[in-house]
Amino acid sequence: MKRISITKAKHIFCQVVRHFLIVKKKLPQYQQDEFKKAALEFDVALKKRDRKLLKQKTQLLKNKQHRILPKITFRKCVEWTLGLVVAFFVAFTIRQTWLELYTIPTGSMRPTLLEQDKMLVSKSKFGINYPFINGHFYFNSELVKRLQVVILSGNNLDILDPWTRFLGVLPVKKQFIKRLVAKPNDQLYFYGGKIYGMDDKGGVIEDYASPLLKDIDYIPYISMLGKSRLVANRTYGPEYTYSQFGMPLIKAFVTKNNFVATEVFNGEKWQLNTGMTTMNEKGFQYRDLFGMKHFAKTRLITEREKKLLYPEETLQSPTDFFVEIFSLPNLTQEAWDIRLDPTGVKIITLKPIISLLPLEEKHLDRIMEHIYTARFIVQNNKAYNYDHFSTFPSIDPKFLPNFVGVEDGTYEFLDGVLYRIDYFGNRKQIDKTHPLYSKSIANVQNLFNFGIGFYQYFSPEYGNDYVPNRVAYYNMGDLYLLGHKVFDQSDKVLVEFVEAQKKRQQNVSAFSSFAPFIDEGPPLKDGKLDKSLIRKFGLKIPQDYYLMLGDNHAMSADSRDFGFVPQDNIMGTPMFKFWPLQDFGAIHQASSKHLTFSNIFMWLIVLVCLILYKLYKNWRYRHFIKKIK
Numbered sequence: 168m169k170r171i172s173i174t175k176a177k178h179i180f181c182q183v184v185r186h187f188l189i190v191k192k193k194l195p196q197y198q199q200d201e202f203k204k205a206a207l208e209f210d211v212a213l214k215k216r217d218r219k220l221l222k223q224k225t226q227l228l229k230n231k232q233h234r235i236l237p238k239i240t241f242r243k244c245v246e247w248t249l250g251l252v253v254a255f256f257v258a259f260t261i262r263q264t265w266l267e268l269y270t271i272p273t274g275s276m277r278p279t280l281l282e283q284d285k286m287l288v289s290k291s292k293f294g295i296n297y298p299f300i301n302g303h304f305y306f307n308s309e310l311v312k313r314l315q316v317v318i319l320s321g322n323n324l325d326i327l328d329p330w331t332r333f334l335g336v337l338p339v340k341k342q343f344i345k346r347l348v349a350k351p352n353d354q355l356y357f358y359g360g361k362i363y364g365m366d367d368k369g370g371v372i373e374d375y376a377s378p379l380l381k382d383i384d385y386i387p388y389i390s391m392l393g394k395s396r397l398v399a400n401r402t403y404g405p406e407y408t409y410s411q412f413g414m415p416l417i418k419a420f421v422t423k424n425n426f427v428a429t430e431v432f433n434g435e436k437w438q439l440n441t442g443m444t445t446m447n448e449k450g451f452q453y454r455d456l457f458g459m460k461h462f463a464k465t466r467l468i469t470e471r472e473k474k475l476l477y478p479e480e481t482l483q484s485p486t487d488f489f490v491e492i493f494s495l496p497n498l499t500q501e502a503w504d505i506r507l508d509p510t511g512v513k514i515i516t517l518k519p520i521i522s523l524l525p526l527e528e529k530h531l532d533r534i535m536e537h538i539y540t541a542r543f544i545v546q547n548n549k550a551y552n553y554d555h556f557s558t559f560p561s562i563d564p565k566f567l568p569n570f571v572g573v574e575d576g577t578y579e580f581l582d583g584v585l586y587r588i589d590y591f592g593n594r595k596q597i598d599k600t601h602p603l604y605s606k607s608i609a610n611v612q613n614l615f616n617f618g619i620g621f622y623q624y625f626s627p628e629y630g631n632d633y634v635p636n637r638v639a640y641y642n643m644g645d646l647y648l649l650g651h652k653v654f655d656q657s658d659k660v661l662v663e664f665v666e667a668q669k670k671r672q673q674n675v676s677a678f679s680s681f682a683p684f685i686d687e688g689p690p691l692k693d694g695k696l697d698k699s700l701i702r703k704f705g706l707k708i709p710q711d712y713y714l715m716l717g718d719n720h721a722m723s724a725d726s727r728d729f730g731f732v733p734q735d736n737i738m739g740t741p742m743f744k745f746w747p748l749q750d751f752g753a754i755h756q757a758s759s760k761h762l763t764f765s766n767i768f769m770w771l772i773v774l775v776c777l778i779l780y781k782l783y784k785n786w787r788y789r790h791f792i793k794k795i796k
Contacts, residue, residue, distance in 0.1 A: 171222040176218075177213070179228070187206075194235065206228065207796070209228055210792055255337070268286075270285050274542055274553075275725070276344060289740060291763075293740070305765060306734065310760065311350065311713070313347060313350060313375075314347070316755075317347050317738075320341075326729050343715075346718055346756070348716045351708055351710045351712060355457070355706045357387040357461065358690060359461070360384035363701065379757065392409040394410045411456070420515075425505060466490075469489075472627040476631070484527075488531065489524060490526060491627075492521065496520045496682055497679070499678050501679060502680035504516045516632075530653050534653060538649060545576060549567040549568070550569075551567050553577060568626070641685070643686075711733060712731035712732060
């Protein structure tokens with residue numbers, strides 16, 4: 168006979184005896200005596216620690232419960248409901264204040280964390296969280312290190328859909344996982360995919376040279392103008408504000424003459440933009456801020472598409488491939504466009520500076536050597552982004568790109584290596600003979616243009632309204648795509664491109680929006696950090712706020728979108744990843760102390776609760792034995 172654990176046997180005993188005590192008065196004396204005898208025999212078996220006998224006596228008690236004791240269905244339903252509420256309360260409290268099993272839903276932290284990765288998160292590393300509201304009983308900001316991966320609450324952040332449901336029932340604010348990049352009063356500048364910065368005392372932040380960031384690019388914007396917001400409908404058209412990092416930086420509105428007037432926030436006040444390329448009173452253009460001018464969006468187009476989009480362009484490419492570069496303009500009147508939406512309402516759009524760069528075979532090879540994508544699903548020769556919450560594409564299949572000849576399945580590229588993903592999130596490297604490794608024009612263009620967002624809108628056939636989030640930047644004269652050097656500064660095509668950019672600049676008027684996309688160098692002076700430049704153009708983190716960025720700039724809605732994160736929103740940090748098993752281990756993040764006051768305190772609280780619970784269970788058993796006797 169299969170044995171039973173002592174804990175389980177005592178639990179069943181208490182349940183049955185409690186039932187007996189509730190209905191005892193309804194039973195005749197002989198049935199009461201019969202039940203008491205069975206209960207006392209159970210106690211004897213328990214004291215002997217004879218688990219085989221204990222199993223028999225437990226089963227005997229259960230049989231007598233079903234045969235003798237009247238049912239108490241309503242009371243049981245009430246108790247079951249109350250028990251469920253208590254269990255729900257305990258589970259939620261544990262999740263908020265101590266530990267949580269966390270599953271990565273999106274690709275915002277690639278390559279550090281991938282979709283479907285599972286990890287154990289400590290919610291007590293930095294402090295003691297309130298269980299049901301945002302904030303902390305206690306928080307030690309000294310424990311928070313730059314480059315740590317943190318869990319943060321979406322409470323009071325500018326997020327479109329901040330709500331989710333805990334266990335599918337309780338509405339709660341979503342949690343996000345990002346890398347903590349900067350602390351209060353840090354000042355940052357972006358160049359070459361990296362960050363340069365000063366701390367609150369003016370010292371150089373050395374953390375940004377850490378090997379942890381070797382495979383991570385940081386880009387200062389998601390879109391060139393940032394998040395737009397309609398703030399008013401004026402007489403002649405709408406007025407918009409445009410924000411980067413949650414800070415409104417530009418106002419744009421339509422004037423009586425059907426022009427776009429703009430105001431730029433210079434760090435102290437709003438001032439009217441003159442519409443000329445001359446510097447404003449603070450000595451910068453919008454594109455100078457945070458180093459945004461060093462970065463551009465890109466797309467691959469063919470010779471045929473070039474002729475359709477730019478019929479006057481005579482540039483030739485030996486591969487019939489060009490990199491289409493969309494860089495930030497000077498915000499003169501020429502930079503803006505006024506259109507009518509389908510309902511006839513005026514909308515304001517920015518016209519980026521568009522340049523073309525021919526691709527040679529070696530450049531195409533480098534692109535395929537380092538191509539990376541989101542996790543995506545191929546089904547019936549159509550590809551769409553993997554969605555943790557749905558197995559179906561989010562848009563009409565006719566707007567999905569074609570991947571003809573690719574077997575149905577879930578795939579991803581990481582630094583030029585193709586993996587197939589099974590249902591549980593396990594990765595398997597695929598042989599180079601797979602059609603997704605093809606260097607055909609169609610495949611290379613598909614992977615580059617659609618690899619982040621699998622939507623036909625990013626196709627050149629749809630014009631220039633939608634550009635994929637593939638970023639180009641210079642680093643010490645070399646031009647990088649996909650986070651890797653694709654064009655050496657000595658490459659003939661890059662030399663000619665830079666010369667053409669400079670020549671074009673010489674031939675424009677003061678009212679032109681043109682700004683060359685050339686390497687203007689890192690924020691260094693005599694080999695040291697140029698602190699005056701960073702104070703003038705850098706991104707300053709407010710007091711009691713933190714900068715949180717995803718490791719995958721192309722797919723992350725982070726502080727660039729919803730702004731700086733209040734200290735109260737920091738909830739915890741991952742301890743280790745346990746799934747998939749092939750990646751079991753620590754998370755790539757800055758190291759910090761584990762034996763913190765808050766950690767020790769919470770573990771002691773849990774230990775005390777477990778001891779009290781154990782004592783209560785023992786007392787409860789003895790209490791029922793006394794009642795029986």
